[in-house]
Amino acid sequence: MTNSYQCGSLLVSNCPIHDGDNISAFNINIDPDSNHYGSWFCNTKGCHHKYGQDVIALTHCFLDKKYDKTHSFVEVIKFCEEFTKGVISINGDIPVRQTTLDDILLKNKKVDNPNKGYTRDVVRSRLVFPATYYLNRGFSETVLNELDIGLCNDPKSEMYNRIVFPVYDETDTYMVGCVGRSINDENPRRWANKKGFSKSNYLYNYNKAIKRISRTSSVIVVEGQGDVIRLYEAGIINAVGLFGSEFHDPQEFLLQKSGALNVVILTDNDEAGEKCRKDMNEKLKYSFNIINIVPNKKDVGDMTIQEINKVIKPQIQGLY
Numbered sequence: 001m002t003n004s005y006q007c008g009s010l011l012v013s014n015c016p017i018h019d020g021d022n023i024s025a026f027n028i029n030i031d032p033d034s035n036h037y038g039s040w041f042c043n044t045k046g047c048h049h050k051y052g053q054d055v056i057a058l059t060h061c062f063l064d065k066k067y068d069k070t071h072s073f074v075e076v077i078k079f080c081e082e083f084t085k086g087v088i089s090i091n092g093d094i095p096v097r098q099t100t101l102d103d104i105l106l107k108n109k110k111v112d113n114p115n116k117g118y119t120r121d122v123v124r125s126r127l128v129f130p131a132t133y134y135l136n137r138g139f140s141e142t143v144l145n146e147l148d149i150g151l152c153n154d155p156k157s158e159m160y161n162r163i164v165f166p167v168y169d170e171t172d173t174y175m176v177g178c179v180g181r182s183i184n185d186e187n188p189r190r191w192a193n194k195k196g197f198s199k200s201n202y203l204y205n206y207n208k209a210i211k212r213i214s215r216t217s218s219v220i221v222v223e224g225q226g227d228v229i230r231l232y233e234a235g236i237i238n239a240v241g242l243f244g245s246e247f248h249d250p251q252e253f254l255l256q257k258s259g260a261l262n263v264v265i266l267t268d269n270d271e272a273g274e275k276c277r278k279d280m281n282e283k284l285k286y287s288f289n290i291i292n293i294v295p296n297k298k299d300v301g302d303m304t305i306q307e308i309n310k311v312i313k314p315q316i317q318g319l320y
Contacts, residue, residue, distance in 0.1 A: 009034055017047040017061050028058075051286060056080065060286075072261045073287040117174030120148060123166050128153055131163050133183045139226070140233045147205070147229065152180065158195060165204065165225045167197070172207040179225070179243060200248035203255075204228055204241035210258060212238035218262040218319035219255060221280070223273065226301030227266070234308040236320040245272035247280045256287065263288040264316055268299040291316065 004013035005023075009031035014023050020042075028040035038055040041048045051057035060076045071079075118126075127150030130141045134149065144150075148166045152159040162180030169176050177197025182190050193199055203209075203221075205228045213219045220239040222228055231239040242251060245267065255263060265280050267273035277292060284290055293315055297303050303311070313320070 006030070015042045015044065015047060017042060017065060018045050020044055070286070070289065072289065073256055074259055074261060117169070117176060119174060120166075120168070120172075123175050124148055124150070126154065126157075127151060127164055133163050133181075134226075134229075137226075139229055143229055143233050147208070147232070149225075149229075151183070159192070162192065167199075167202050167204060168207040170207055170210060176202065181225075199243040200246070201250040202243070203251055204243060205232070206240050206254060206258075208232075209238045209240050212320070213258045213260050216262075216319055217260055218264065218316075219258060219260040220264040220266055220316065220320065221255075222266045222300055223268050223276070224299065224301060227299055230301050230303060230305075231308065231312075234305050234313070236308075236313075236316075238320055239266075242267075242276070245276045247276055247283065252283055255284070261289060262291065262319055264291045264293060264319060266293045266295065266300060266312070269295050270298060273299070291319070 004011060006012070009029055010027045011030045012024050013026045014020050015026040017026075022044050025042055025044040026040065027043065029036045029038060031037055039053045040055075040058055041053055047061065048057070051060050056076060059080055060071060060073070063071045063076060063079060127148070129145055129150045131139075131144050131149050131151055133151070134144055135141055150164060152162055152164050154160060159178070159180040161184065162182050164178050164180050166175045166178045168174060177199070178194045179197070179199060180192050180194075182192075204225050209219065216238055218238060220231060220236060221242065222231065222239055223242050223245050225241050225243075228239050228241045242248075263280075263284055265277050267276045267280075273294075277294075281290060281292070293312060295303060296307065296311055300308070300312070
């Protein structure tokens with residue numbers, strides 16, 4: 001910044017983001033007693049609209065400009081942690097982006113009590129394996145078994161005569177909910193959620209994918225459980241499902257929390273899939289490196305392993 005000066009609680013200068021020559025364009029609050037301490041804005045080109053107005057956002061701007069590339073939110077946080085090491089502690093009351101990602105997650109979903117959740121052994125004891133319905137659709141018995149996908153034949157259960165897809169916590173220990181697919185194709189309510197389970201707060205297969213996401217810094221996002229299973233069969237373990245064609249804020253926070261730097265968006269090849277893809281691009285464009293892939297069938301679940309190896313894998317080398 002050049003020609004900077006203080007005006008009340010504001011430090012004023014030309015904007016260091018777009019290098020403008022208006023010496024009053026950039027404003028940042030430097031009053032530590034103010035509720036807006038650290039907030040900034042550019043009143044000529046609105047540079048703050050792209051990233052946000054807190055100090056983390058400003059750091060994000062500077063990093064992108066200095067290295068001439070887009071950084072993910074996770075990279076920015078890691079930079080800030082390293083830069084402030086030994087200078088400040090983030091263990092106290094210092095706010096980071098208003099709230100931490102964990103705080104946001106807690107606000108957007110009911111906290112699951114593992115003491116009340118079913119363990120995997122209990123879940124499996126209540127289902128019938130293999131899931132013949134999906135075997136007949138060409139899915140692998142091995143993968144169906146590994147993901148605990150089985151038939152509920154208990155007439156007293158709300159999932160009776162449905163293929164159950166358990167959803168586990170991040171430790172892969174306790175079931176936090178499930179969705180069920182009716183084996184009767186004439187049933188108008190083909191899919192049902194377990195009572196009390198809000199699928200918009202979760203990503204299917206997150207429990208299995210999280211380790212591979214950490215290893216590859218990448219996550220593949222698809223719509224349905226069948227898409228996840230097919231990718232899993234092809235050796236792409238770091239795939240998660242949205243439980244549909246809508247992308248919700250808690251799911252975005254889970255992606256942030258995962259540590260991924262790259263997000264491969266692989267939604268369905270239809271109007272709803274395209275809409276979801278655009279929505280995800282808009283929400284994630286400043287936080288991740290995004291790769292968009294459109295399947296050559298209606299969805300990934302309709303593709304063969306050979307087609308995935310030939311069409312999908314070459315586009316995500318090093319990301320799975």
